[in-house]
Amino acid sequence: MQLKINDLTFAYNKKEEKIIENFNLEVQKGEVVALVGVSGSGKSTVLRLTAGLEIPDSGQIIIAGQSVADEHKFIAAEKREVGMVFQDYALFPHLSVEKNIAFGIDHLSKSKRKTRVKELLKLVNLAGFEKRYPHQLSGGQQQRIALARTLAPGPEILLLDEPFSNLDAELKDKIRKELNEIIKKIGITTILVSHDREDAEFMKAREILMN
C-alpha cells in the first residue's frame, strides 16, 4: 500500500465544523485516484494533509509504509516523499527553468543535478528549455515545468490539485493527454483533485466521491 489514511479528521478553524471527518483512503502503488465532489467538500484539504501542509486533528497518514502523521508524530512536508503540483503551478519567477527544476535536488552534485534536469525536461517534452524563465513559457509549458520540478526528487506519491483548471478547452485536452502519458510512463502513484469527472475518466482514475 502506497498511501493509507485512517480516520482522518481536520478543521481549519477548531471552533467551527470539521472539513474532513473520519476520512479513510487506501491507494495502491502505481494507482491513479481522483478525488471528486462539490466545491468546498475538502478535496484540496485531503491533498494538503497528505503533503504535510496541514496538521490533522486526529487520525493517521501512512506513506510507503511509514507513518507520517499520527497522534505521536508529524513529519514535515519537506521530509515526506510527496510531490504536489499546485493549481497556479507556483514556479519561481526569478529562477530559470533549470533552477526551478533543480530546486528540490540541491543535495545532489552539480553534474548529477544537470543530468537529472535534462532527464526531466526530456520526460516533459521540453528539452532545451533550461535557460528560459517562467514568463517566457506558455501556460501548458509552465505546467509541465511545474510537474518536472515536482518529480525531480523522485517522490513516492504525486498530488495534483486541479491541474487543468487554468487551461482553455483546447489546451486542456492536449495537456491532459500529456500528463496522463507521463504518469503512466513512470508509473507513479497519483492523487488528482478535479471538479470535472471527465478528467477522472480520462486518466482512468478510481474515483473517490467527497461530500
Ligand SMILES: Nc1ncnc2c1ncn2[C@@H]1O[C@H](COP(=O)(O)OP(=O)(O)OP(=O)(O)O)[C@@H](O)[C@H]1O
Ligand atoms: N486556509 C483555510 N482556512 C480556512 N478555511 C479554509 C482554508 N482552506 C479551505 N478552507 C475551507 O475548507 C473547506 C474545504 O476546502 P477545500 O479547498 O479543501 O475544498 P475543495 O473540495 O477542494 O473545493 P474546490 O473544488 O472549490 O477547490 C471550504 O469550506 C473552504 O472554505
